[in-house]
Amino acid sequence: MKSRRQFLTASAAVLPALALSACANTGTSNLAAASAESQSCKKPGGPSEKYFPNIVVMTHTGRKAWFYDDLIKGKIVGINFMSVKSEEQFPVTQNLAKVQELVGDKLGRGTFMVSITTDPEHDTPAVLEAFAKKHGAKDGWIFVTGKPSDMQALYQKLGSHGGYEGEGANHHIWRYGNEPYARWAASHAMAKPHQLAERLSWVEVKKDPNCNKA
Amino acid sequence: MTNTARRHMLKLSLLTAGAGVATSQQIFGAGALVGNLCTSGDVPLAEDDPGSHDFNLSLFADPLPLIPTAKPINFPLDPPIDPARHQRYSEFLPQKTYIQVLREFDHQYHSGIPFATRVWGFNGNVPGETFHARYGEPILIRRYNQLPADHVGFALPSFTTHLHNLHQASESDGMPWDWVDPGYFWDYHHVNTPAGGDPLEKQTTQWYHDHRMDFTATNVYMGLTGFYLLFDNQDTGNENDTSPDAFRLPSGKYDVPMILHDISLGADGQLYLSQDTNGFLGRYYTVNRKITPFLEVEPRKYRFRFLNGGPSRFYELGLRSDQHFTVIANDGNLLPKPVSAETIKLSVAQRFDVIVDFSQYQPGASVVLENLMEQIRGEGPTGRKFDKGEGDPVMEFRVVPLTGPDNSLVPSKLRALPKINLNEVKRERVFKFDYFGGMWTVNGLGFDMDRMDAYCEQGSAEIWTIRNGGTRWEHPVHIHFEEFRILEFNGKPLKANDVNNSRKDVLTLGPGDEVKLLFHFRDFLGCHVMHCHNVVHEDHTMMIHWHISPSKHGPALGGIIEPRPVMRLGTPPAGF
Numbered sequence: 001m002k003s004r005r006q007f008l009t010a011s012a013a014v015l016p017a018l019a020l021s022a023c024a025n026t027g028t029s030n031l032a033a034a035s036a037e038s039q040s041c042k043k044p045g046g047p048s049e050k051y052f053p054n055i056v057v058m059t060h061t062g063r064k065a066w067f068y069d070d071l072i073k074g075k076i077v078g079i080n081f082m083s084v085k086s087e088e089q090f091p092v093t094q095n096l097a098k099v100q101e102l103v104g105d106k107l108g109r110g111t112f113m114v115s116i117t118t119d120p121e122h123d124t125p126a127v128l129e130a131f132a133k134k135h136g137a138k139d140g141w142i143f144v145t146g147k148p149s150d151m152q153a154l155y156q157k158l159g160s161h162g163g164y165e166g167e168g169a170n171h172h173i174w175r176y177g178n179e180p181y182a183r184w185a186a187s188h189a190m191a192k193p194h195q196l197a198e199r200l201s202w203v204e205v206k207k208d209p210n211c212n213k214a
Numbered sequence: 215m216t217n218t219a220r221r222h223m224l225k226l227s228l229l230t231a232g233a234g235v236a237t238s239q240q241i242f243g244a245g246a247l248v249g250n251l252c253t254s255g256d257v258p259l260a261e262d263d264p265g266s267h268d269f270n271l272s273l274f275a276d277p278l279p280l281i282p283t284a285k286p287i288n289f290p291l292d293p294p295i296d297p298a299r300h301q302r303y304s305e306f307l308p309q310k311t312y313i314q315v316l317r318e319f320d321h322q323y324h325s326g327i328p329f330a331t332r333v334w335g336f337n338g339n340v341p342g343e344t345f346h347a348r349y350g351e352p353i354l355i356r357r358y359n360q361l362p363a364d365h366v367g368f369a370l371p372s373f374t375t376h377l378h379n380l381h382q383a384s385e386s387d388g389m390p391w392d393w394v395d396p397g398y399f400w401d402y403h404h405v406n407t408p409a410g411g412d413p414l415e416k417q418t419t420q421w422y423h424d425h426r427m428d429f430t431a432t433n434v435y436m437g438l439t440g441f442y443l444l445f446d447n448q449d450t451g452n453e454n455d456t457s458p459d460a461f462r463l464p465s466g467k468y469d470v471p472m473i474l475h476d477i478s479l480g481a482d483g484q485l486y487l488s489q490d491t492n493g494f495l496g497r498y499y500t501v502n503r504k505i506t507p508f509l510e511v512e513p514r515k516y517r518f519r520f521l522n523g524g525p526s527r528f529y530e531l532g533l534r535s536d537q538h539f540t541v542i543a544n545d546g547n548l549l550p551k552p553v554s555a556e557t558i559k560l561s562v563a564q565r566f567d568v569i570v571d572f573s574q575y576q577p578g579a580s581v582v583l584e585n586l587m588e589q590i591r592g593e594g595p596t597g598r599k600f601d602k603g604e605g606d607p608v609m610e611f612r613v614v615p616l617t618g619p620d621n622s623l624v625p626s627k628l629r630a631l632p633k634i635n636l637n638e639v640k641r642e643r644v645f646k647f648d649y650f651g652g653m654w655t656v657n658g659l660g661f662d663m664d665r666m667d668a669y670c671e672q673g674s675a676e677i678w679t680i681r682n683g684g685t686r687w688e689h690p691v692h693i694h695f696e697e698f699r700i701l702e703f704n705g706k707p708l709k710a711n712d713v714n715n716s717r718k719d720v721l722t723l724g725p726g727d728e729v730k731l732l733f734h735f736r737d738f739l740g741c742h743v744m745h746c747h748n749v750v751h752e753d754h755t756m757m758i759h760w761h762i763s764p765s766k767h768g769p770a771l772g773g774i775i776e777p778r779p780v781m782r783l784g785t786p787p788a789g790f
Binding site (some may be wrong): 047050051081090158159171172173175180181182183184185186187188189190191192195199202203205206207208209210211 | 264265363364365366367368369370372395396397398428429432489491650651652653660661662663664753754755783784785
């Protein structure tokens with residue numbers, strides 16, 4: 001099991017919700033040791049690093065960020081595609097604002113929401129900042145824009161459904177997962193808010209309740 | 215995309231040449247492909263996926279694993295079952311009890327891979343043990359979750375085991391939302407009685423697999439599948455049975471269940487699964503979780519139970535010889551009479567029981583089983599088919615000397631179909647399988663576990679029209695609980711000798727296809743689902759939720775609330 005544990009990097013230290021030992025069959029979780037090991041590495045990758053493009057993006061707060069390193073790695077995260085102009089037709093941000101309320105205190109503390117614009121030419125950081133403010137986005141909900149070619153790359157990798165570009169294409173996909181544990185799935189961004197919030201808890205590592213008996 | 219390029223999908227060296235010319239009936243029937251779905255050729259093959267490693271494996275290197283048979287326990291369950299959580303429990307008291315513990319362990323997919331692969335399975339078996347159940351003998355299976363809670367990888371260590379498509383109550387059916395987390399267990403009660411008490415509704419080759427909401431594809435791919443076979447006074451499982459009712463089909467070691475999965479492995483030998491919501495195609499074919507194995511067969515009759523375990527690949531299986539299959543069952547249901555077929559087409563979750571007679575071969579001969587279906591994308595086949603001998607090799611049969619007399623028979627008549635009585639039909643509904651906004655939909659909506667899509671009155675029948683709204687994808691649609699009958703396919707009734715003129719639980723819809731089904735709701739109340747069994751589509755919301763209710767208005771007016779499962783805390787007993 002050592003080989004599996006080695007994936008767990010320093011990023012786990014920022015995830016109090018994940019720092020649970022699991023007693024099932026795997027012995028003691030090695031999060032602390034893995035965390036110490038990785039301090040010697042400059043940019044340790046997580047188990048999902050090959051899947052997520054690590055490109056430079058701009059956040060709605062006007063900061064540059066590495067998409068994988070800064071926004072995904074070490075986190076439980078929900079990812080969707082949106083644009084300010086399409087919100088009226090596909091009100092996903094309005095729906096996710098309700099999810100944010102249900103995620104509660106976990107938001108920004110291990111659990112994050114990332115909304116990627118499909119219209120970067122219009123959705124500048126300043127426009128996204130105003131949009132985020134309008135929807136009451138709190139710390140831990142990051143709107144992302146950048147070079148059109150980079151946004152297209154993210155869209156192709158995470159949102160594109162085999163290149164199909166039909167009506168409403170890809171404005172409803174909501175990917176979610178737990179990066180350090182490489183658990184990824186997708187659901188419908190317009191699902192009921194409590195269902196999306198619950199999904200973020202599904203991918204948390206749950207302590208085996210029988211551990212206390214041993 | 216040329217066939218030549220396509221041939222590189224499996225980088226395995228082929229040893230056996232094909233022979234024979236296709237002339238006879240092929241099993242396409244209601245699942246016929248429409249049009250040419252192939253696109254411009256810019257679609258990456260499995261081998262182009264950086265996560266899929268080529269181990270340069272040789273074909274037919276390992277024997278086909280023969281799946282062990284499940285054995286009942288001989289001690290009482292502790293804690294005992296909670297009868298209040300099971301419908302009609304006192305009427306169908308379990309006569310046998312089984313325990314299955316779901317764990318992670320190492321498995322060798324091919325002797326040429328220098329790594330063991332971590333898999334999930336049942337009591338250390340992948341596929342899980344095969345259940346041999348009998349009609350009139352209810353059983354109970356307690357399943358414990360001992361999967362690693364801190365598992366790192368695509369699968370979620372949380373299970374719900376669906377027994378596809380046994381006639382059973384909702385709480386024992388393995389609903390997507392009835393999951394069991396590590397440290398807990400749940401009891402599955404299987405009554406083993408035919409729908410409506412009608413002997414013509416008896417089933418034979420069923421299977422169990424994980425159904426965890428959003429994680430079915432991942433958990434099935436990780437290993438959570440197995441067979442559940444049903445026997446009765448005709449299909450007795452004994453080819454030497456002297457009872458006049460007995461069919462005497464090939465039995466014992468001559469009755470071989472085979473589950474097909476395609477997989478990819480990373481360079482570290484661990485299972486690799488992409489995040490493509492269209493579906494997933496693996497680099498390697500496996501049978502009973504072994505890559506392109508061989509099976510030694512005697513020159514006599516065999517019963518092969520082929521099951522497509524997914525996740526997304528479709529098959530058209532044929533033998534590289536002039537040998538045909540004698541098909542005796544479709545989706546686990548014996549046909550009225552055997553049908554000879556050169557090839558059989560299996561979409562995900564479909565089953566065909568076939569008889570293959572090797573008596574024409576001398577010891578030393580070999581026959582390759584191949585897949586003639588071209589598929590380059592997870593969403594469905596291209597519509598093109600390879601010539602005999604040009605398909606992908608799946609496994610090899612090697613003929614060895616006969617060890618005893620072949621007393622098995624293939625009866626000219628098997629199980630008649632129940633009569634269709636349209637006077638029972640209370641309602642018609644239409645379900646369109648389609649795509650919207652990056653997700654797979656039914657009637658324009660993604661799955662919502664809080665939304666009931668249909669209340670169906672217990673004891674009634676309904677006609678459901680299932681339509682594929684897509685232009686380039688296929689959907690193997692699966693309806694839980696009872697077998698359906700196809701009334702019309704694209705506006706026309708099936709021909710009498712069509713093998714899909716049978717009881718079925720998976721409907722293969724090509725682009726634009728529309729099918730009318732007859733479906734009954736007997737014996738139990740409660741929630742069930744209908745979904746695409748391309749499990750990647752299923753996980754991405756292509757599912758509906760329906761309910762068998764005491765009245766057409768739903769359970770609230772009927773005043774009866776059926777029991778729901780609640781996972782129970784506990785660890786397995788000693789020895790498990």
